[in-house]
Amino acid sequence: MNEIRPINWTGSRLELLDQTLLPHQHVTVRITDYRAAAAAITEMRVRGAPAIGVTAGYAMVLAAAELQSRERDHFIGALREAGAHIAAARPTAVNLGWAVRRMMRVAEAEPDPGSIRPRLEQEARRIQEEDEAINRRIGEHGRALMPADGQGVLTHCNTGALATSAFGTALGVIRAGWEAGGRFKVYNTETRPWLQGARLTSWEFQQLGIPATLIADSAAGVLMQRGEVSCVITGADRVAANGDTANKVGTYTLAVLAHENGIPFYIAAPTSTVDLAIAHGDDIAIEERPQHEVTGYGGTPIAPEGTPAYNPAFDVTPHRYIAGIVTETTVCRPPYTESLRQAVDAA
Numbered sequence: 001m002n003e004i005r006p007i008n009w010t011g012s013r014l015e016l017l018d019q020t021l022l023p024h025q026h027v028t029v030r031i032t033d034y035r036a037a038a039a040a041i042t043e044m045r046v047r048g049a050p051a052i053g054v055t056a057g058y059a060m061v062l063a064a065a066e067l068q069s070r071e072r073d074h075f076i077g078a079l080r081e082a083g084a085h086i087a088a089a090r091p092t093a094v095n096l097g098w099a100v101r102r103m104m105r106v107a108e109a110e111p112d113p114g115s116i117r118p119r120l121e122q123e124a125r126r127i128q129e130e131d132e133a134i135n136r137r138i139g140e141h142g143r144a145l146m147p148a149d150g151q152g153v154l155t156h157c158n159t160g161a162l163a164t165s166a167f168g169t170a171l172g173v174i175r176a177g178w179e180a181g182g183r184f185k186v187y188n189t190e191t192r193p194w195l196q197g198a199r200l201t202s203w204e205f206q207q208l209g210i211p212a213t214l215i216a217d218s219a220a221g222v223l224m225q226r227g228e229v230s231c232v233i234t235g236a237d238r239v240a241a242n243g244d245t246a247n248k249v250g251t252y253t254l255a256v257l258a259h260e261n262g263i264p265f266y267i268a269a270p271t272s273t274v275d276l277a278i279a280h281g282d283d284i285a286i287e288e289r290p291q292h293e294v295t296g297y298g299g300t301p302i303a304p305e306g307t308p309a310y311n312p313a314f315d316v317t318p319h320r321y322i323a324g325i326v327t328e329t330t331v332c333r334p335p336y337t338e339s340l341r342q343a344v345d346a347a
């Protein structure tokens with residue numbers, strides 16, 4: 001099987017596998033301008049916390065290429081403005097701002113303006129390569145949490161290669177468990193309204209040859225009541241210092257259902273998704289997306305015209321519902337204020 005790699009840098013251009021069209025159309029978007037890269041993030045042509053961090057890195061390279069001719073202080077000032085534009089493309093995933101800050105630190109440390117662009121390119125490539133290596137380590141740490149043969153794991157949204165540079169986080173843990181010989185059952189939610197689960201996760205499992213059963217989001221409760229789910233694992237967009245975790249809307253519902261049914265609920269995320277500057281989940285900004293994503297799909301209306309809709313893209317799962325947070329350094333366990341700090345320091 002060829003590894004799925006949704007983000008490709010050619011040396012002068014960013015190529016993204018357009019996730020608004022998958023799985024039925026495979027279209028590559030070619031981007032040469034940082035504003036177009038930011039728009040691709042907002043429009044979710046590329047999505048998933050680590051993937052938008054990697055994209056932000058290359059968007060900064062494109063910005064530097066555009067600003068190249070300026071005098072150093074002007075250059076840094078203009079790059080900072082471009083960085084603010086890129087970081088504002090979506091509010092919830094910390095990886096976006098994290099990548100922009102990392103790129104800015106590299107630019108600011110470089111005295112020769114002519115060397116800034118190549119240094120940024122090197123750093124963006126490093127972020128992408130590190131992401132794949134980190135995901136593989138998350139898989140190694142997390143695979144022991146997967147259920148015994150015949151028992152079920154449930155996942156939500158898309159946390160696979162498409163949401164990262166390769167391999168994935170929560171989906172990567174499931175993959176690692178399966179590649180280690182586990183023959184547990186896999187369930188994935190469709191993940192309304194954008195259908196990351198039905199469109200992207202189901203496709204990735206097919207590519208991997210891992211049998212996975214798709215469920216409507218609202219079927220999770222009955223599946224758990226019937227004993228079909230032995231653990232739940234999802235990704236994260238931002239983990240607060242106390243372990244409260246923002247992830248795709250519906251994650252909180254699954255965590256409460258898992259708690260009610262005595263099922264462990266896990267998060268898998270790189271330490272770059274841990275935001276120690278945020279004490280608890282109430283302070284995480286939750287993106288609200290357009291109403292038409294709920295009232296219709298793919299340009300086809302579902303609800304009667306004029307129906308108002310509320311479309312928060314994420315929710316926050318309180319840390320008390322989370323049995324463990326799998327990172328590239330370790331599986332963090334409560335109390336998270338200590339274990340997350342240790343994991344971040346060890347990274």
Ligand SMILES: CSC[C@@H](O)[C@@H](O)C(=O)COP(=O)(O)O
Nearest residue numbers: 047048049159163169235236248
């Ligand atoms: C490894 S991806 C982790 C999260 O980013 C993922 O679970 C998620 O919520 C993605 O949301 P999306 O709105 O599709 O970007």
